[in-house]
Amino acid sequence: MVLSNLANYNLLNRLKALQSSIRVAIVGIGSMGKGLFYQCQITPGIECVAMADIKVERAINSAVWMKRDYRVVDNLGAMEETIRNGAIAICEDGDLAAKCELVDVLIESSNSIGAAGQFSVTALEHGKHLILMNAEADLIFGPYLMDLAQSNGNIYTSCDGDQYGVIRHLIDDLQLWGFELVMAGNIKGFLDRYSNPTKIIPEADKRNVDYHMATAYTDGTKLCIEMALVSNASGLATLVPGMQGPRASHVRDVFHLFDFDRLWQDKQPFVDYILGAEPGGGVFTVGYCDDDYQKSMLSYYKMGEGPFYLFYRPYHLCHIEAMACLAKAFLDRDSLLQPIYGFRTNVYAYAKRDLRQGEKLDGIGGYTCYGLIENLTHGTDHPGLPICLTEEVTLKRNVSRDEKIFFSDIQYDPDRLDFVLYDESVKSPMARRP
Numbered sequence: 001m002v003l004s005n006l007a008n009y010n011l012l013n014r015l016k017a018l019q020s021s022i023r024v025a026i027v028g029i030g031s032m033g034k035g036l037f038y039q040c041q042i043t044p045g046i047e048c049v050a051m052a053d054i055k056v057e058r059a060i061n062s063a064v065w066m067k068r069d070y071r072v073v074d075n076l077g078a079m080e081e082t083i084r085n086g087a088i089a090i091c092e093d094g095d096l097a098a099k100c101e102l103v104d105v106l107i108e109s110s111n112s113i114g115a116a117g118q119f120s121v122t123a124l125e126h127g128k129h130l131i132l133m134n135a136e137a138d139l140i141f142g143p144y145l146m147d148l149a150q151s152n153g154n155i156y157t158s159c160d161g162d163q164y165g166v167i168r169h170l171i172d173d174l175q176l177w178g179f180e181l182v183m184a185g186n187i188k189g190f191l192d193r194y195s196n197p198t199k200i201i202p203e204a205d206k207r208n209v210d211y212h213m214a215t216a217y218t219d220g221t222k223l224c225i226e227m228a229l230v231s232n233a234s235g236l237a238t239l240v241p242g243m244q245g246p247r248a249s250h251v252r253d254v255f256h257l258f259d260f261d262r263l264w265q266d267k268q269p270f271v272d273y274i275l276g277a278e279p280g281g282g283v284f285t286v287g288y289c290d291d292d293y294q295k296s297m298l299s300y301y302k303m304g305e306g307p308f309y310l311f312y313r314p315y316h317l318c319h320i321e322a323m324a325c326l327a328k329a330f331l332d333r334d335s336l337l338q339p340i341y342g343f344r345t346n347v348y349a350y351a352k353r354d355l356r357q358g359e360k361l362d363g364i365g366g367y368t369c370y371g372l373i374e375n376l377t378h379g380t381d382h383p384g385l386p387i388c389l390t391e392e393v394t395l396k397r398n399v400s401r402d403e404k405i406f407f408s409d410i411q412y413d414p415d416r417l418d419f420v421l422y423d424e425s426v427k428s429p430m431a432r433r434p
Contacts, residue, residue, distance in 0.1 A: 011327055017043030022330045025050035025103040027094035028110025029058040029117050035319030037062050043323040049083045052094040059090040109133040113388050114418035117141045124148045129329045133159040135225045140388035141421050142339040143430035156333035159320035164226040168337045170285040170311055171234055174308035179287030182264055184230050185271040187282050188223055194352050195219045196367045212365035221364055221371035224347045227271040228373045232339035236269045237334035242372035248277035251284050251312050260308045279314035286310055342431040347371040348384030349405040357398050415427050
């Protein structure tokens with residue numbers, strides 16, 4: 001039995017042996033939250049006791065779908081009484097679930113940013129472990145949440161199952177085996193920087209995906225956010241803003257598309273992606289090993305002649321893979337992925353079209369801007385406007401298509417929650433790790 005399977009086998013037995021289940025609250029019951037709720041019902045030792053969504057009917061529908069008793073509540077007393085009676089407490093306000101003493105772990109899976117940050121802070125301040133299946137809030141508030149978790153003796157981690165979590169497993173395996181990490185890679189099917197919620201309607205309807213979410217996938221913003229999370233957790237950089245993303249037919253083409261001998265001269269590992277390649281749902285890493293014995297054995301194992309080696313996994317399963325991460329946070333106080341290198345990278349806003357002074361930006365997956373991952377250097381607080389802060393801010397000047405947008409280009413309320421939490425992240429000691 002390989003190491004990962006053995007670890008999961010042992011984890012499953014430990015979950016089965018628990019006298020009391022790990023009590024979970026989920027904020028955001030969209031397609032991902034619904035899947036997480038389902039997985040909580042079928043995983044031994046884990047129980048969803050509360051759900052929160054601003055569209056409370058989505059939580060109700062999920063409870064009915066899984067044949068669970070529920071009660072809609074609007075205060076902590078009612079929530080705790082409902083949980084003690086064995087029913088699921090459903091509410092609109094994620095902060096209520098984050099404060100509840102009968103919740104051990106909060107999973108944030110909404111598509112909000114500022115509100116998600118608030119729920120995350122509340123959970124950590126009230127003794128909860130925090131699992132983020134919200135890449136945007138994870139990126140922009142990560143250093144502050146990491147600092148807050150350590151101060152309160154809790155665990156904060158990115159959730160497993162999405163590409164960045166699965167990439168982290170590949171990185172951990174590669175380094176455990178004694179390879180040096182060269183590249184962490186994603187595989188993207190299609191890219192259109194200028195996609196918008198109108199253009200994307202036919203494809204989004206086919207996949208039953210929210211139009212803004214589908215746009216963020218298509219214009220590359222989501223990809224950049226995910227790879228920034230990998231970079232900040234593992235000390236990687238991007239070769240160019242937005243990464244290179246060459247087109248490929250299969251992941252093995254990376255050896256023809258990237259000059260690893262040249263790119264590895266300074267020993268700085270990097271993130272990038274390939275476009276249109278098989279396996280479509282996969283992720284990959286490239287490692288370096290120049291030991292003669294290992295190279296001979298790797299050749300025997302049909303891994304190539306080296307010294308650069310490709311490791312890939314052909315799938316990522318999102319909510320299906322999430323429970324191990326949750327269990328390890330609770331049982332072992334272990335975090336899969338968090339920004340231990342601080343803001344090594346961030347994702348900044350660029351104009352999708354010519355924008356005029358006085359226009360409002362409309363956030364991730366909208367009509368006005370897309371995001372590109374970029375490297376940061378220490379001492380540079382605001383090299384651009386983070387894409388995660390582009391909701392409902394007003395331009396002070398004209399901006400041409402594909403031009404970078406800066407903080408100085410916008411009017412915004414510095415007391416708005418997302419800007420306040422971002423400032424806390426920038427000032428956090430965790431933001432400037434070497």
